Amino acid sequence: MTTPQILSFSLIGLTVATFAWGRFRYDLVSLVALLGAVAIGIVPVKRAFTGFTSDVVVIIACALVISAGIARSGVVEATLAPGLRKLKTLQTQVPAMTAATALLSIVTKNVGALTILMPTAIKVGRQEGSSVSALLMPMSFISLIAGLSTLVGTSTNIIVSQVREEAIGRPFRMFDFAPVGLSLTVIGLIFLSFAWRILPRDRQGSQDLGDATAEAFFSTEATVPDDLPDTLNTIADLELGKDGVLIGGIVGADGRRRDAMPDSELVPGEVLVLQGEDAALAKMFDRLPLGKVRADKDVEKGQANEEVRSIEAVVQPDSQLIGNSARRARLQDEYGVKLLAVSRSSERITQRLREITIRAGDVLLVQAGENSLPDFLKSLSLLPLADRTVSLGNPRKRFGPIAIVIAAIALIAAGVVPVAAGFFGAAVLIIVIGALPIREAYGALEPEVLILIGALTPISEAVHQTGGTALIASGLAHLLMGISPILVLGTLLVVAMAAAPFLHNAPTVLILGPIAVLVAQRLHLNPDPFLMAVATGAGCDFLTPVGHQCNTLVMGPGGYRFGDYAKLGAPLSLMVIIVGVPLIAWFWPLTG
Structure with a gap:
């Protein structure tokens, strides 16, 4: 040798x-x-x-x-x-x-x-x-x-x-x-x-921390749109149980609250108070034409290319939010942060999201530009939880990735493009269409x-x-x-x-x-x-x-x-x- x-x-x-x-x-x-x-x-x-x-x-x-x-x-x-x-x-x-x-x-x-x-x-x-x-x-x-x-x-x-x-x-x-x-x-x-x-x-x-927080029940709300399909007339028609979502009540346009019964009529402009796991709520919003929390007001971003993130944070005992509601704290107006949902241990929340009085230990699901999140969390003494993908509040492209992958495989099989080029193109296009944020692409x-x-x-x-x-x-x-x-x-x-x-x-x-x-x-x-x-x-x-x-x-x-x-x-x-x-x-x- x-x-x-x-x-x-x-x-x-x-x-x-x-x-x-x-x-x-x-x-x-x-x-x-x-x-x-x-x-x-x-x-x-x-x-x-x-x-x-x-x-x-x-x-x-x-x-x-x-x-x-x-x-x-x-x-x-x-x-x-x-x-x-x-x-x-x-x-x-x-x-x-x-x-x-x-x-x-x-x-x-x-x-x-x-x-x-x-x-x-x-x-x-x-x-x-x-x-x-x-x-x-x-x-x-x-x-x-x-x-x-x-x-x-x-x-x-x-x-x-x-x-x-x-x-x-x-x-x-x-x-x-x-x-x-x-x-x-x-x-x-x-x-x-x-x-x-x-x-x-x-x-x-x-079970890691991400799994544990994924199973937490969040309270959020959805607005009944003006142009409901003919097949959706009552609460029963929504089939919320299919996604593992519960309804806690209905709030009319005049602020009056009524119980949500299976035969309760869906009235445009009314707000449904909902509860479920983050993924279950996201699945429901994907399936039904309901309006999300303050969908009429976008999250403010410091830069045009800034990524909008949804994260979970727990309210610490010294937080200024304790005793306040989202409305009184003016989270979106003062901090540019949208409150999407609230989770409270061993208690079912039936109030509207903006009226919930925040307590120490509550888990808030918030959405904001990634550059503004650190200052917001620090100033209000909120502790971010496990780094996991949060579904609620993040738009999902249902069929875009599948269509791109099928097209890429067809081109590769036909010999039009090499494998490396085909898969590189597919990965880039999935990110470009917004189906996967660049942060999550790096994490994958x-x-x-x-x-x-x-x-x-x-x-x-x-x-x-x-x-x-x-x-x-x-x-x-x-x-x-x-x-x-x-x-x-x-x-x-x-x-x-x-x-x-x-x-x-x-x-x-x-x-x-x-x-x-x-x-x-x-x-x-x-x-x-x-x-x-x-x-x-x-x-x-x-x-x-x-x-x-x-x-x-x-x-x-x-x-x-x-x-x-x-x-x-x-x-x-x-x-x-x-x-x-x-x-x-x-x-x-x-x-x-």
């Missing part, structure tokens, strides 16, 4: 050992590894940052933004809600939620699909006769399998496509992964629809994953350029010479599957992908099925909560322990090996 090969192998070995140790963050380890590669000279300074500008990083970042835009639109929840209300047992809930996760993982990145559907699954799981822990792990596992169906469904496919382009000059196309991925998805759905019974059902998942990015891939890509290229990849491939080819090609294929899939929990799925493909190509070439076989095997094995980490962010994402809410993953994951991994290897060989011939 040459000195550069020894250095590159030593660095890779040290990096892998540190990953396996688990003492430090993956992204930090990868950055230190890149720094080390530059310091010892195996990665030239000019090539050190090429990984961060690669198509892989661009596609993953854009896919995450697109997923966030679709999640914010609420179209997925609205589509699923009618059907989910009819599902009362785990026997029907698990197949339904896993199928929905699978479908969404095919068209968006798998972690984005899981993020979109997790809140719905948690609500379903908290119903009587259900279980959050029985729902979330099957959803995570099926998102990993279904993500294998398209180029953008998972990072492993994107990376392996880049490896193919560097090796033979052509990347995989958008739906080249579909035959194997969709077949495994169908089999996985059938398996998980029955095997979820292996999982414990009595685990209590963790997963910097640890992007840094991990961007930092390790130059190191992987260095191993290849020093001849290290060829050396390993030559040794493997010698060992595997004379063995049936399908066993060689299975060996690579199992190695990738075994390495993913320790290396993370992206580094596994970066290291094993070039080796798989050279092994195939040395054995005079078609490299495509071997690349598919590496992508499939690395993408199917069902044994631990650390190999893929989807598994990590569900660990806390599902109340899972480390060993729970292997209970369901081991038989599923075995199924992928037994079924996946012949499927890959069938759709991607080993010779030719």
Whole structure:
């Protein structure tokens, strides 16, 4: 071995050992590894940052933004809600939620699909006769399998496509992964629809501050418009219960209050006093043509390009607002802040929003220009709560993101635009049409994953350029010479599957992908099925909560322990090996 090969192998070995140790963050380890590669000279300074500008990083970042835009639109929840209300047992809930996760993982990145559907699954799981822990792990596992169906469904496919382009000059196309991925998805759905019974059902998942505040009941109001549809004549016609919203009363234009009965007539100009969770109220406003709080007066902004934000803040004991109402405090006139709703612990508020006497401990949902919020909160002694996306008060573009994604996928499939350009355009357009504020777009990015891939890509290229990849491939080819090609294929899939929990799925493909190509070439076989095997094995980490962010994402809410993953994951991994290897060989011939 040459000195550069020894250095590159030593660095890779040290990096892998540190990953396996688990003492430090993956992204930090990868950055230190890149720094080390530059310091010892195996990665030239000019090539050190090429990984961060690669198509892989661009596609993953854009896919995450697109997923966030679709999640914010609420179209997925609205589509699923009618059907989910009819599902009362785990026997029907698990197949339904896993199928929905699978479908969404095919068209968006798998972690984005899981993020979109997790809140719905948690609500379903908290119903009587259900279980959050029985729902979330099957959803995570099926998102990993279904993500294998398209180029953008998972990072492993994107990376392996880049490896193919560097090796033979052509990347995989958008739906080249579909035959194997969709077949495994169908089999996985059938398996998980029955095997979820292996999982414990009595685990209590963790709940962060954002989840807790999301379940708080807010009091707000809505105005009956002049041009009501003919189908909306009474309170019953609004079907508020469909969204989980309660009505506390009706206030006429003259200020007089009357009880809200199901047969109470809806009179234009009257105000409905409503209560519900933030998301429930937002869903109701999206569905019904009711006027929001002071919709006639926009929030003042210091600058034209200033973003309007809705946040939650708790009233502290020394706040000047205590004992005042919103009307007396003149929040919008004095501070440029609009009060959207109020939440009070253990008490149902039935007054109009502007007449509520504010108390210490009340949670106010306010909307203002982001530059004016800090001074407003400080001057009135209000404490901002968890940093989460607030639905009420934020306009949602229901079908815009979906239409943009469909158009982008159609253009990519037709070969009109490359994948990176298509997804970049889709992500930008989703932001431009207002479907996703730029702040939330930044928040949707997963910097640890992007840094991990961007930092390790130059190191992987260095191993290849020093001849290290060829050396390993030559040794493997010698060992595997004379063995049936399908066993060689299975060996690579199992190695990738075994390495993913320790290396993370992206580094596994970066290291094993070039080796798989050279092994195939040395054995005079078609490299495509071997690349598919590496992508499939690395993408199917069902044994631990650390190999893929989807598994990590569900660990806390599902109340899972480390060993729970292997209970369901081991038989599923075995199924992928037994079924996946012949499927890959069938759709991607080993010779030719």
